[in-house]
Amino acid sequence: MFRPLVAAAAVAASFVVPPAAAAPTPATPDQSASAQQVRSAVTELAEGLSLEEKVGQLFVTYLHGQAADEVHPGNQRDFGVGTPAEVIAKYRPGGVVYFNNPSYDNIDTPQQIARLSNGLQRASRVPLAVATDQETGLVTRIGAPATQFPGNMALGAGRSTRDAERAAAITASELRAMGINQNFAPDADVNSNPANPVIGVRSYSSDPALAAEFTAAQVRGYQQRWLSRDSVSATAKHFPGHGDTDEDSHTTLPVVDRTVEQWRAVDAPPFEAAIRAGIDSVMTAHIRLPRIDPSGEPATLSKPAIDLLRNDLGYDGVVITDSLAMAGVRKMHPDAEIPVLALKAGVDQLLMPVDLGLAIDSVVAAVRSGELTEKRIDQSVLRVLRMKFLRGTLGHPLVDESRVDASVGAPQNLAAAQAITDRTITVVRNESLPLKTTLKTTSALVTGWGETTTRTLAGLLGGTALPTGGTPTEAQIAEAVRAAASADLVVVLTNALSKQPTQQALLTRLLAVGKPVVAVAVQNPYDVAHTAAPNWLATYSYGAGSMAALAKVITGELKPSGRLPVAVPGPTPYPIGHGVTW
Known part of the structure; x- marks a missing residue:
C-alpha cells in the first residue's frame, strides 16, 4: 500500500469543515486550521510521487470502452494497450473523462458507469479525478434514467437561483453515485453574440449580472460542502469567455476583440462569482484575444490571459484546458509543445492530449532540460490533489454499486426536475393561448424540427x-x-429558423392556411423575432421534460412564467426580461 496515500486518506476521513467554511475558496489554505490539514495531507502525498507520477497527475485522458477490463481496438491504437485499466497502469494519469459518442463509448447505464469508475480507481495508484460534461440541456453525456434538466438558458429564463442550485445538487449526487467526481460545468459564458455557434443555450444569459448569479448558484449546488460524497468538483468554463464568438473553437481559432476593460465588464462577472462561491476548477477557452495578448496565442496557452484569472481575479485553484485535441489550440504549435506552453501559461490540468505518451514525455523532458522547473510542476500537482482531497476522492475513491439504481433517477429527483422545467417556458407573443377547447375535441398537428421532439409533443397533445x-x-x-x-x-x-429560409417558408405557408398556429423555438430563442406567427414560445430545450411543460402551457394546465434571459434582435426584437402570461 502506498503510505502517503494512507496518510492522506486518514486525514480526509477525519477532516471536519467548520460551519464558517461551508463555501470556502480553496485557493487560500491559510484561512483556517482545517485548511492547513489539507495542505499537510496533499503535500505528504505529493512528496511520495516520482517526477513522472507528478506529471501524470496533470493529465486527464479519454479512454475507449465501457469496462475497465474491456479490450478495445481504440486503446491499442491510441495507447498501445488493450484495456482502460492498462492505460491507467501504463501512463498513471491524474484523471479520465467519459463520453457517450462512438469515438470513445464509455457510457451505457448508471450501473455500468459505476463499475467502470470503480475498476479504473482500482487500477490507479493515486485516486483519479473522474470527469464528464454533464452541463444538462444541450450538452448532456448521461441520459435517462439519470435525471434530465433543460440546461442553463432555460434556468436563466426561470429566474430562480434556488432552482438552479437544486438542479446542480441533484446532478452532482447522481454523478457521484456513478463514481464521477468532476463535472465540466457550469458554462459561465455570457452569450453576448446571438450568432454564437457553440455556446448559445449553454449560457444562462446575455446579461453579465444574471449569468453571474446563476453560475454561483450552480457552483454551490454541485460542490455543496467539503468532503460531501454527494458533491462533485464544478468547472466554470470557458475562461476568459467564449460568449462573443461567431466561430467554433472545435474547428478553428475564434477571435474575441475585447479590451481588458470590456472583458471586466462583460465576461469576468460570472467567473468572479464562481470564485467567490469556492469553485474547484476553471476551464480555459481556445480563443484569441488580440487586445489582451497581441502574440496571437489562444487563451489556453497565453500567460496574459491566464494572469487575468490568477492575478486580476485572485484565483489559485485548478485551471484545466479545454480539450487539447480541438483545432483551436493546435493551430500554432505541434502537439509536443502544447502541454509545456499551457503549463508555462499557468494551467494545471491538461485535458485530452492527442497523444498522451508524447504529451507526458514532453513535459518530463521540459523539466529535465530546465525549460520547466519541478517546483512549477509541484505547484499544479498540489492544486490537483487538493481538489481531489476536498471532494473526498482521496479518502473514498470507490462507490457502492448496489446503491446506484436507487440514487440515479430517483422519483423525487425526476419530480423536482419537471417542476423546475415547468417554470422555464417563455411565451413571447400570444393571441390564442391557452386553448379554448379541450384536447379531446381538438385535432393537433405537430410539425417542424426534430423527429423525436415532434413525436413526443404530438403524443402529449394527442395529435399527429x-x-x-x-x-x-x-x-x-x-x-x-x-x-x-x-x-x-x-x-x-x-x-435555428433565422438561418434556415426553408423553415421560415414552412411557418409562413402554414400561417396562410388560416388555422391557429403556435410556433415554438426549441433551442435558441432568437427564432422568435422572425415571421408573423401570432403565438411564439421559447423552450430553450427540446428534451422530453421541456415538451411536457410546453404541452401544459398550450393546454392551459400551466401558466407560463419564463422570461427571456437574452435580448432577441431581428425584424421583431424583444428585450431581455420579456415574457407573457395569463
Missing part, C-alpha cells in the same frame, strides 16, 4: 406528428400544409 427536419423540402412543406387543413391546431417547432 409530421417532422420536416431543419431544412424542409418543398414536398414536405406541401404535405404539412395539406395536413394542417384538417387540423384544429398547428404547432410548428423551430431550431
Whole structure:
C-alpha cells in the first residue's frame, strides 16, 4: 500500500469543515486550521510521487470502452494497450473523462458507469479525478434514467437561483453515485453574440449580472460542502469567455476583440462569482484575444490571459484546458509543445492530449532540460490533489454499486426536475393561448424540427406528428400544409429558423392556411423575432421534460412564467426580461 496515500486518506476521513467554511475558496489554505490539514495531507502525498507520477497527475485522458477490463481496438491504437485499466497502469494519469459518442463509448447505464469508475480507481495508484460534461440541456453525456434538466438558458429564463442550485445538487449526487467526481460545468459564458455557434443555450444569459448569479448558484449546488460524497468538483468554463464568438473553437481559432476593460465588464462577472462561491476548477477557452495578448496565442496557452484569472481575479485553484485535441489550440504549435506552453501559461490540468505518451514525455523532458522547473510542476500537482482531497476522492475513491439504481433517477429527483422545467417556458407573443377547447375535441398537428421532439409533443397533445427536419423540402412543406387543413391546431417547432429560409417558408405557408398556429423555438430563442406567427414560445430545450411543460402551457394546465434571459434582435426584437402570461 502506498503510505502517503494512507496518510492522506486518514486525514480526509477525519477532516471536519467548520460551519464558517461551508463555501470556502480553496485557493487560500491559510484561512483556517482545517485548511492547513489539507495542505499537510496533499503535500505528504505529493512528496511520495516520482517526477513522472507528478506529471501524470496533470493529465486527464479519454479512454475507449465501457469496462475497465474491456479490450478495445481504440486503446491499442491510441495507447498501445488493450484495456482502460492498462492505460491507467501504463501512463498513471491524474484523471479520465467519459463520453457517450462512438469515438470513445464509455457510457451505457448508471450501473455500468459505476463499475467502470470503480475498476479504473482500482487500477490507479493515486485516486483519479473522474470527469464528464454533464452541463444538462444541450450538452448532456448521461441520459435517462439519470435525471434530465433543460440546461442553463432555460434556468436563466426561470429566474430562480434556488432552482438552479437544486438542479446542480441533484446532478452532482447522481454523478457521484456513478463514481464521477468532476463535472465540466457550469458554462459561465455570457452569450453576448446571438450568432454564437457553440455556446448559445449553454449560457444562462446575455446579461453579465444574471449569468453571474446563476453560475454561483450552480457552483454551490454541485460542490455543496467539503468532503460531501454527494458533491462533485464544478468547472466554470470557458475562461476568459467564449460568449462573443461567431466561430467554433472545435474547428478553428475564434477571435474575441475585447479590451481588458470590456472583458471586466462583460465576461469576468460570472467567473468572479464562481470564485467567490469556492469553485474547484476553471476551464480555459481556445480563443484569441488580440487586445489582451497581441502574440496571437489562444487563451489556453497565453500567460496574459491566464494572469487575468490568477492575478486580476485572485484565483489559485485548478485551471484545466479545454480539450487539447480541438483545432483551436493546435493551430500554432505541434502537439509536443502544447502541454509545456499551457503549463508555462499557468494551467494545471491538461485535458485530452492527442497523444498522451508524447504529451507526458514532453513535459518530463521540459523539466529535465530546465525549460520547466519541478517546483512549477509541484505547484499544479498540489492544486490537483487538493481538489481531489476536498471532494473526498482521496479518502473514498470507490462507490457502492448496489446503491446506484436507487440514487440515479430517483422519483423525487425526476419530480423536482419537471417542476423546475415547468417554470422555464417563455411565451413571447400570444393571441390564442391557452386553448379554448379541450384536447379531446381538438385535432393537433405537430410539425417542424426534430423527429423525436415532434413525436413526443404530438403524443402529449394527442395529435399527429409530421417532422420536416431543419431544412424542409418543398414536398414536405406541401404535405404539412395539406395536413394542417384538417387540423384544429398547428404547432410548428423551430431550431435555428433565422438561418434556415426553408423553415421560415414552412411557418409562413402554414400561417396562410388560416388555422391557429403556435410556433415554438426549441433551442435558441432568437427564432422568435422572425415571421408573423401570432403565438411564439421559447423552450430553450427540446428534451422530453421541456415538451411536457410546453404541452401544459398550450393546454392551459400551466401558466407560463419564463422570461427571456437574452435580448432577441431581428425584424421583431424583444428585450431581455420579456415574457407573457395569463
